[in-house]
Amino acid sequence: MSGIISARAWGKVWAYRSTFLLGLLNTVETAIFAILLALVLGVIFGLMATSGKKILQVISRVYVEIMQNTPILLQLCFFYYALAFSGHSIGILPTGIVALGVYTGAYMAEVVRAGIEAVPKGQFEAAMSQGFTYVERMYYIILPQSIKIILPPMVNQIVNLIKNTSCLYIIGGADLISLTYSFVTGENTGGAYAPAYLVSGLLFFIICYPLSKTASVWEIHLKKRDQRVLFQRTEGTVTDNE
């Protein structure tokens, strides 16, 4: 732990600051594209799960179960080596984006499904009786009601995705964690363990903490509002009975 106050070690980290910035850039870039992919997949499979059509529900279920019950690291390795050994390698960052996006997409699908299922059935029927098409129904009636339930857990999944970019290390990626590790073990740069880990941990924290804090504050706010509504309702029934 002595390295944490050593000026030499900190100087080394400062001299190689571009390495950390590059890693941060790669991590953020991977995360952003993976998030977009995960959102698209999540919405598609979430809608499939709530469509009421048996075959679509089964497809969505199988996707979600397979993705949620195997580690992301295994999926990433599988995907990467399968491409590499068949001679179709698409590069490490794109591989990471697809693997992370598909993995998180399963979690997003569950979040979307739960959000849609939380909307009372009467809303669907009311919308249908008004002659809305499927898209209109979802867009005007269901989505605005479920978005509040969906967003907090979705932000949590985004935080998980950002943290999971570290799994690129196993296929030799250039994300923040991998570059930090090659920095501390490198021949010319080695040794500055404490400052390097502190910097990279701090960078992750700066990105993830505001997101997860927002999500939890939001969640508490929603819960309180629900309780208030419930309270008013029960109060209402009491007065009715009287």
Add this chain to the structure above:
Amino acid sequence: MSNLEASFSILGQKGVMAYILKGTVFTLIIALIAVVLGIVIGSILALCRNYCTSKKMKIFGILATVYIEVFRNTPLLLWIFICLVFCPCPELFNRKLFGLTTVETKLLFKAAVALILFTSSVIAEIIRGGLNSIAHGQFEAGHAQGFNVVQVMIYIILPQAYRNVIPTLLSQVITTIKDSSYLANVATIELMARTKQLLSAASRYNGTGNVNVSDVFVLFGVAALIYFIINYTLSCVVRSMQKRRKRPVRVTTD
């Protein structure tokens, strides 16, 4: 298709299946230890964060909050790397154990410490959720019965809190089993690491002299199947538990 047959023949080789299964056992043991110790550490953290609000105890509350937030917002792999360098290894693990070499045991210990620290921060938040779900009247009732703070916690609050979060804790077991695959990054001996090692040695086993795509499919397929069977079983248990709980509670009043 002969490549595929060659790949399947890897599994038939002497010792390969045993090698994989031993990795599975290590995965399960590591995850179990991480969750059990995580529950112990997590409970302490959750109690500190929630109830250390008086002036004298405030520092513990702040420390617990900082610990939880720091570990929750940084990746596990970072903590594995940090523990490899900074975690001291006691004499007990500085030797040959469980049929592993000294270096492997040390690595396993240090990486497991990282997993435990990481998991305990997540479990702390789960338990805190359980604590928050308990009605305030329970505390008052406990105090009214003459229990002191510690007794109220142990006899009244914690048992209810644990009961409420059992499904969430079980799904955390699934997450921990999956997270333990991160240990493969530092060449420990759990399932994921062993699968990777087998793949890199596949050219020797499959008889064709080089690694083929089918090897990737077969080896990772087996590992994925093992993970899937374990985790899917657990998630089915979680789901049936949640379903049972959702049923409305009948309150009988005479």
